[in-house]
Amino acid sequence: MSTVLEAPERDAVEHDRTAFNLAVWDKIVANPEFAAMAYRFETDEHGQIIMSPPPAPSHGNQQSKISRLLWSVPAQGEVVSECPISTRKGVKAADVAWCSLEIWKESxxxxxxxxxxxxxxxxxxxxxxxxxxxxxxxxxFDAGAKEVWLCAESGQMNFFSPSGSLERSEICPEFPKKV
Structure with missing residues (x-):
């Protein structure tokens, strides 16, 4: 499969990773055929679409629990589910994300x-x-995350910073170790 960008538009942005990712993602989001599909989308570093089936209901339940708890973060910010993020290897979608108002406003x-x-x-x-x-x-982390959290199927939470594993979140230390 090739990128969703045609040669002229691809050539115009290929030298700038963020511009390339945005151009590809804009085309995907604007396509009504993709919007009608029940798949989750990401892209790779070549602008090719990666589709995966929707997750099980238990996956969405974990996302909802985490989202609800993240609204309690003391600092002002936004909680986003299925959050598309421009990375050096395409657009990746975090299941849940918390971002400061600064990052929210710049996007x-x-x-x-x-x-x-x-x-x-x-x-x-x-x-x-x-x-x-x-x-x-x-x-x-390469794209600027301060922490990455992994939630196991059991609800067990594991917290990471760019330097490695954390006992608990440094941004949200009251977040439970199991949801």
Missing amino acids: KGRSCLLRAPEICVEVLSPSNTRSEIHEKKELY
């Missing part, structure tokens, strides 16, 4: 966030591989 009117929110959360599914989750974690 206003955009189809995806220009940099990663401070907290990116992945709710793990049986189909996730360790290498896939490790890569997403690294991509979020």
